[in-house]
Amino acid sequence: MTRLATLAPVTSVGSPLSHPSGAEGRPRRVAMVSVHTSPLHQPGTGDAGGMNVYIVELAQRLADLGIEVEIFTRTTSAALPPTVELAPGVVVRHIDAGPYEGLAKENLPTQLCAFTHGVTQAWAAHRPGHYDLIHSHYWLSGHVGRLTSERWGAPLVHAMHTMAKVKNASLADGDTPEPAARVLGENQVACAADRLIANTESEAEELLHHYDADRARVAVVHPGVNLERFRPDPAGIEAGRAAARARLGLPQDALIPLFAGRIQPLKAPDVLLRAVARLLQERPSMRERIAVPVVGGPSGSGLARPEGLQKLAAALGISDVVRFRPPVGQDRLADWFRSASVLVMPSYSESFGLVAVEAQACGTPVIAAEVGGLPVAVRDGASGILVPGHDPADYARALLTFADAPHLSARMGHTAAHHARSFGWDTAALATAGVYAAAMRERRLRVSQARDCGVRPPA
Template sequence: MRRIALISEHASPLASIGSIDSGGQNVYVAHLARQLGKCGYAVDVFTRRDKALLADVVPFAPNVRVVHVPAGPAVHVPKEALLPYMADFGDFMVDFMRRDAIGYDILHANFFMSGVAALRARRALGIPLVMTFHALGKVRRLHQGSADGFPDSRFDIEDELAREADCVIAECPQDLEDLVTLYRGDPARIETVPCGFDDEEFAPMDRDAARASLGWEREAFTVLQLGRLVPRKGIDNVIRAMGCLRRHFGIAARLHVVGGNAEQPSVEATPEIGRLRGVAEQAGVADAVTFVGRRGREQLRTFYSASDVFVTTPWYEPFGITPVEAMACGVPVVGASVGGIRSTVADGETGYLVPAHDPDTLAARLADLARDRATARRMGEAGRRRAQALFTWAGVARQMEQVYARLATAHAGSGRVAA
C-alpha cells in the first residue's frame, strides 16, 4: 500500500467551508484524500493545530487520517501570519515520520507555506515532493496590491518551490502559463490536473422542490452567489449587476449570497456583509439581495438546484470549484473570464464568460437567461455533462495517481535512500 502525506497548513479537511480562510483548498484536500483512500492508498493529512482540544490524530475517511501539527499557538491565526511557524511544522513532520517509522512514498504540499514545511521533510527524508500552489503570490499581488497581507518573501519561496519540487501541479491552463512565465517553471515538471466535484454529493434535483425546501419564491428569476465573502470574490460586481438588471432590462430578480463566518448572517461575524449591504443600497436592490450565511456541504446541492443561474465574478481565480459544482447540478454559470473559470465554463455552451469588473455586461447575460429559459435549461444540461466528463474527484484522483506512480518509480530507480 502506497502512503501519501498531504500537507495543508491552514486548510484542514475538518474545517467548516466558507468560514475564515476556509474554501476551495479545504475541499480539494478533503476530496482528494477521500478518493485516494478509496483507491487503497494510506493518506495522512498534516494540518496545523488551531484548537487546543483537537486530538493529535483524527480518523477522517477509510484509509485517511488528519494529523494535527503543533506549530504556533493552538488558536486561529490568519494565514497571512503563519509563515514564521512553518519551520516548526516541517520539523514536526520529520520527527513524526521517523518516530512512527511510517514510510511515505510521496509528499504533496498544498499552498506555498505547506511547501516550506514539505521541503524540510523532503531534504531530511528524501521523499519526492508534489506541489500544488492553489494561488500564486505574484498573481495575488497583481490584483490585490497593498491589500495583499502576505510578505514579499513569498515570491522567493514560490520561486524555490517551482525549482525544487519534483512535480508542480497546475490546476488549469492559466495556472500553467503563470508558472512558466512568472516563475520560470520547467514545463517538463508541470502536470495539469484540475479540481473537481463529488458526483455523490452534487447532482440535479427538482427545482420546485428545492425552492420549496428553502422557502424561495417559485417563479422569481433567482441568482445564486456562493463562496467565501471576501472582496476579491467580486460579489459587489454581482450586486451592481442586479441593479442594472432592474434599471435597464426591467427584470426583478432575486440574489441569494451563501457564505460567511457563521450560519446567521451578521456584520459582527462577517464584516464584508456590511460593505456589501451598502453596495446593495447604492444599487437600489437592497430588497432583492439576501445574505443567507454559511451553510454545510450537505445543503449546497439544494441551493444550486433551486437557482436559475449561478454567478461568480472574482478578480482572479486559480481554479474555482463552485462553478463546477453548479454545473454538476444542471445550472448554467455566468463567470468571470479569469483563471480556472475560463477553462471550466464553456462560453455560450454551459453559460457565459464575462469581464470581471463589468456589471453591465453581466446584467445583459443574466437578462438573456431570464428571457430564454429554454436556452438556460440547455446550458444547464450541457454543464452537467461537461462536469461529469471532465471534473469528477474520482477522475482527478486517477490523474494524480499517475503523477505519484511516475515519481515513486523514478525515485526507486534512482537509488536514493531516505535519511
C-alpha cells in the same frame, strides 16, 4: 483516534506537461500537508474553500486506490484530538504550531518551523520510509514539504492552488497585494518540487512563465467534483429547481442569480450586486421577480469589513432583493445550486473554480469571469456565459439574457450537467496517482545514479 463522518480531470494526454498514470510504482502512504486550513473545516468560512474540498475528496479517492493518506494540518482548538480518521485510509493529524485561535494566515510564516518540527516528530515515531511521498498544498505547506522532503529523502509533489504573482497582476479594488515573502516562498517550492500539479494548461503556463518551473516536472490534472452529491434532481432540472426553491423559501417564478463562496474582494461578489442594481435601473419591473442569494462568510481581506457587502447592497438600494446566508454544508449547498437560475462567479482570479463545476453538475448554468481556469470549467455559450473583465454592465447584460429567455436556464443546465460529468474525482485521483509514480521513479533514478557515481545520494 476519533472517527468523523465524511463530509478531473485527468492529465492532458499527449501534452509535454503531462505524465501517464499507472498502477506500477504508486506510493503506499502519502503525507499530505495543509498548514493554514484543515480539511475538517466548513468550506466558505475563514480560509476554508475549494482547497478544503479538493484535499478531502482527493484523499478519499486515493485511499480507494489503496494509497493511505495522512493529512497534516495546524491545531486550531484545544478540543481537537491529535488524530481524526476522516475516512477509511485517511487520517488527519493535528500539529501544534502557534496559538490555537486568533492567528491570521499572514502571520503563519512565523510558525512554519514549529509546524515542520511537529511533522518531523510524527515521522520519527515510525520506521524509515513510512511515508513514500509528500504532497503539499499552497505555498505555506510547500515550505514545510520542501524541508521534510530534504530530511526524509522522499519526493515532493506540490499544488499551488493560487499564485501570488498571478493574484497581484489582477487585484480587485481594495484588495491587499500578496507579500514578497510569499513570492520568494513560491519560487523556492517551484524549484524544489519533484512535480508541480497544475489545475489547467493555463496554470501550467503561468508556472513556467512566472516561476521558471521545469516543464518536465509540471503535470496538469483537472480537479474533480463529487458527482454523487452534486447532480440534478432525479425528477428533472425544472422540477428539482421548484422543489429546492420550496425547501429554501425562494420565490418560484423569480430570476435567481446565486453567489456562493467566500466573501472577499478576490471573489468579487460586489460585481454581482452592482450588476443587479444596474439591471433594476433598466428594468424596474423586475424587482418583484428577482432574488439574489449570497451564500458564504467573510474571508481574507474581506474580514477587515465583514459587513461591507450588506452596506453596499443598502447603498445600491437593493437590500430588499439580496438575501445573505451563512456558509452551509455540501449537501445543503447542492440544494442552493439546484434552486438557482444561474450561478454568478465574477472572480478576479481562479486557479480552476470548483464551485462552477459543482453548480453545473447540479444542472445550473454559470456566468463567470473569463479568468484562470474558468474557461475550462465553463463551456462558453453552452454550459454558461464567460464575461471578459469585471464591468457590472456586462454581467447585467448576461443576467438579462436569462431574464428574457425563461427556458434558457434549464436548456443550458442540461448541457452544464453533461459537461460536469467529465470532471470526476475518481479520474482525478487516478491521474494524481500517476504523477506520484512518476515523481517516485525519477527520485529513485537520481539516487541510483548518485550511488553508481560514488557520491552521496541527493535528497
